């Protein structure tokens with residue numbers, strides 16, 4: 001088997017920084033140490049060798065709000081690789097009433113053209129005994145996380161009784177529930193009021209979803225997860241209110257993971273005041289962008305560990321698709337891109353500013369995600385035996401973000417004009433060099449589905465504790481006769 005050696009670089013992992021060469025044979029890392037040699041050499045002089053990015057939250061070719069997100073598994077994974085993301089975890093989204101297994105078949109069909117590895121979360125968009133039963137089959141197929149929407153009333157939203165039942169089922173199966181935490185009832189009422197008052201522009205999308213809507217739903221989901229005895233992963237945490245609920249829960253020992261997006265960390269709500277309708281509509285997503293106070297809170301969460309990972313929620317729509325909402329902001333397809341730029345934007349705004357260390361950067365873009373989703377150390381690690389999903393990161397390489405040069409299929413970029421320092425020199429997906437600076441050498445179909453085991457250590461510990469403190473009937477003798 002031919003080998004490759006990445007030479008002269010510095011290995012940066014979630015906990016260590018050290019000089020070493022990394023040798024790869026086939027799909028995996030076979031040796032790490034000084035003076036290694038192999039059939040092919042990749043020069044990493046001046047660079048950091050890091051685990052490839054994992055984006056735990058993407059929506060590729062997803063049917064949503066009357067259309068399909070524009071990046072599919074081909075363009076989406078290509079965009080990811082260009083920026084150093086070597087794995088995505090996408091959402092399989094059954095339409096309400098649809099069998100989970102049937103939806104999974106549809107997602108399997110779409111993902112064949114992926115150039116990088118991928119896994120799936122399953123969304124619970126409706127509830128009955130069939131869903132309860134099929135969740136077990138889904139787990140047996142290696143999909144061990146289930147997403148619940150508390151928003152999108154009348155479409156994807158589930159109620160509290162359904163949430164509690166599904167969380168309980170996750171606990172039984174050793175699976176991880178995820179939650180989109182916004183109070184869908186309140187959003188629907190505020191949306192109707194804003195529209196009735198003539199507030200129909202994209203800026204009203206943000207008014208319809210204030211931080212309180214997110215704080216309430218986050219707290220509710222956390223409490224319900226605690227009662228069900230499962231850990232909880234809160235997607236796209238955008239506000240101090242949601243972060244506060246997560247922080248408080250974690251201080252009490254609850255296993256709650258918060259996922260801010262790179263967009264919420266670096267773009268704020270002034271975008272919605274732009275006089276250009278297209279500019280504002282392109283940035284409509286849920287939750288919406290917030291002000292600087294919320295951004296500071298999210299950065300602080302990553303620094304202190306109360307927030308665990310950084311994702312993109314990549315759900316890209318073209319300008320044409322966004323224009324479905326002219327005259328009614330509630331019809332603008334919700335979602336933004338970010339997959340291609342997540343690492344470089346987070347590095348430039350996080351590591352280059354001193355907000356994050358390099359090791360924290362690796363933790364929140366890769367290793368923590370792999371651990372929470374039970375992919376570690378196959379993914380998220382620079383270790384012998386791990387998949388050779390690697391980035392050779394050049395901290396001196398620069399670019400200005402521009403839609404004109406991006407891989408993503410859409411016609412704009414929400415980070416347009418960002419000056420970035422720190423970009424990949426090489427990106428490897430299971431040992432294959434897919435990117436050399438601006439050149440793409442990816443191969444559609446190279447990406448493989450990565451199944452995940454249920455019952456990770458946190459699930460096991462929680463079930464053990466729940467069993468220990470389960471309600472038990474007190475057996476009594478000599479009970480007085482009733483009515484005496």
Ligand SMILES: NC(=O)NCCC(=O)O
Nearest residue numbers: 180285286313315334335
């Ligand atoms: N976030 C968003 O606006 N669109 C994607 C779907 C979702 O995650 O809610």
Ligand SMILES: [Zn+2]
Nearest residue numbers: 180235236286
């Ligand atoms: Zn969501």
Ligand SMILES: [Zn+2]
Nearest residue numbers: 057059313315
């Ligand atoms: Zn999403």
